[in-house]
Amino acid sequence: MSRVLRDGRLVDGRRVDIEITDGLISGVHDTGTASRDLPFEDLGGWLVLPALAEPHAHLDNALIAETVPNLRGDLQGAFEAGDAAAAAGKITHEGIVARAVQAIELLLVHGVTAVRSHVAVGGRFGVDRVVALQEAKSHFEGLIDIQLVALTLSPMTGTEGAENRAALEAAVEAGVDLIGGCPHLDPDGSGLIENAIAVATEAGLGIDLHVDETLDPTVLTLRDLARQVQKGGFEHPVGASHCVSLGMQTPEVQAEVAEEVAAAGVSVFCLPQTNLFLQGREHLTATPRGLTAVQALQQAGVLVAAGADNVQDPFNPVGRSDPLETAALLVMAGHQTPDDAYRMVSNAAREGIGLPRLNVEVGSPADLLVIDSESTREAIADQPMSRRVYHRGELVASADQRTVVHYSP
Numbered sequence: 431m432s433r434v435l436r437d438g439r440l441v442d443g444r445r446v447d448i449e450i451t452d453g454l455i456s457g458v459h460d461t462g463t464a465s466r467d468l469p470f471e472d473l474g475g476w477l478v479l480p481a482l483a484e485p486h487a488h489l490d491n492a493l494i495a496e497t498v499p500n501l502r503g504d505l506q507g508a509f510e511a512g513d514a515a516a517a518a519g520k521i522t523h524e525g526i527v528a529r530a531v532q533a534i535e536l537l538l539v540h541g542v543t544a545v546r547s548h549v550a551v552g553g554r555f556g557v558d559r560v561v562a563l564q565e566a567k568s569h570f571e572g573l574i575d576i577q578l579v580a581l582t583l584s585p586m587t588g589t590e591g592a593e594n595r596a597a598l599e600a601a602v603e604a605g606v607d608l609i610g611g612c613p614h615l616d617p618d619g620s621g622l623i624e625n626a627i628a629v630a631t632e633a634g635l636g637i638d639l640h641v642d643e644t645l646d647p648t649v650l651t652l653r654d655l656a657r658q659v660q661k662g663g664f665e666h667p668v669g670a671s672h673c674v675s676l677g678m679q680t681p682e683v684q685a686e687v688a689e690e691v692a693a694a695g696v697s698v699f700c701l702p703q704t705n706l707f708l709q710g711r712e713h714l715t716a717t718p719r720g721l722t723a724v725q726a727l728q729q730a731g732v733l734v735a736a737g738a739d740n741v742q743d744p745f746n747p748v749g750r751s752d753p754l755e756t757a758a759l760l761v762m763a764g765h766q767t768p769d770d771a772y773r774m775v776s777n778a779a780r781e782g783i784g785l786p787r788l789n790v791e792v793g794s795p796a797d798l799l800v801i802d803s804e805s806t807r808e809a810i811a812d813q814p815m816s817r818r819v820y821h822r823g824e825l826v827a828s829a830d831q832r833t834v835v836h837y838s839p
């Protein structure tokens with residue numbers, strides 16, 4: 431069954447009627463010229479953009495900032511806060527499911543139709559959190575695509591890591607989409623990468639690691655990851671999230687490593703919110719921003735996308751689950767143009783998590799963000815909450831913002 435979204439504005443200013451059939455765009459016509467016989471919705475001249483994607487979330491932690499305050503404000507403080515809350519019994523299955531559902535709803539209403547979430551596996555959690563997120567995910571069938579990455583806790587290597595490795599096997603059994611972990615936090619980072627690749631190969635899954643989430647330039651497991659992926663001929667998609675320490679290297683080293691990352695086909699996810707919050711607290715002068723070397727990676731041809739990472743949890747007490755916030759930070763802290771920043775939170779993010787790109791043209795999946803803005807730049811600047819979100823041609827979320835100035839009579 432076909433239908434028409436009437437009078438949308440394209441980024442080039444053209445006003446169009448968009449015909450949709452079976453979840454795909456089947457026609458783009460000048461406004462007023464699409465078939466009048468089909469059911470329609472009026473877009474009122476709002477801007478039509480490719481839908482947003484969130485390539486790096488932590489839905490098992492989201493929206494818990496009030497219960498789990500991070501008193502130190504750094505990465506270690508966040509881990510300590512999480513451990514203390516868990517030991518005190520403040521984190522329940524029901525609570526995780528309810529907050530994850532709320533976080534997914536927030537993503538949807540902002541225009542996200544695909545999300546990749548890491549979920550802690552091992553330690554005291556075992557696979558409990560995987561089960562909780564699968565339950566949350568079950569509420570969103572047909573509304574949003576959700577991928578889960580088994581974020582294996584460290585140590586993942588050696589005798590000490592046996593329990594966490596067993597938990598990872600159980601998570602694969604329970605049904606996760608990718609293998610994850612943190613090589614820079616493991617006693618044997620190189621071994622962790624090797625193990626992640628071995629488990630992923632066996633399971634036929636991709637990997638997405640938290641890589642070098644530190645300003646310490648002597649830590650550079652990203653190069654190791656690129657080399658191991660290339661040397662072993664690993665065939666599934668590989669994502670490297672954070673890559674903070676690459677931003678602390680000399681331009682020469684950045685360029686060399688970026689070449690290796692490009693050659694290995696590794697995608698990089700830049701995560702400005704959490705990196706700006708957690709990193710650099712010990713640098714009182716010229717505080718580094720903690721973002722990866724975005725420009726060097728782009729110049730080498732690496733796919734660089736961006737995500738919001740933590741949302742209102744001990745790793746970042748703020749954040750709104752709106753990739754337009756991420757895009758604004760890419761403009762301000764990452765020196766991207768608004769158009770490039772938008773691509774990094776929409777089509778690049780989709781490609782980075784293995785989904786097809788979107789365009790307002792015939793044949794494209796009809797995943798669209800329709801927003802009350804004149805241009806992409808204005809959408810990023812104003813981030814208006816007047817939006818319509820379409821997933822495979824279906825309206826999946828709406829928001830209408832009303833503001834009033836009460837001049838005195």
Ligand SMILES: [Zn+2]
Pocket residue numbers: 486487488548640671739740
């Ligand atoms: Zn993360």
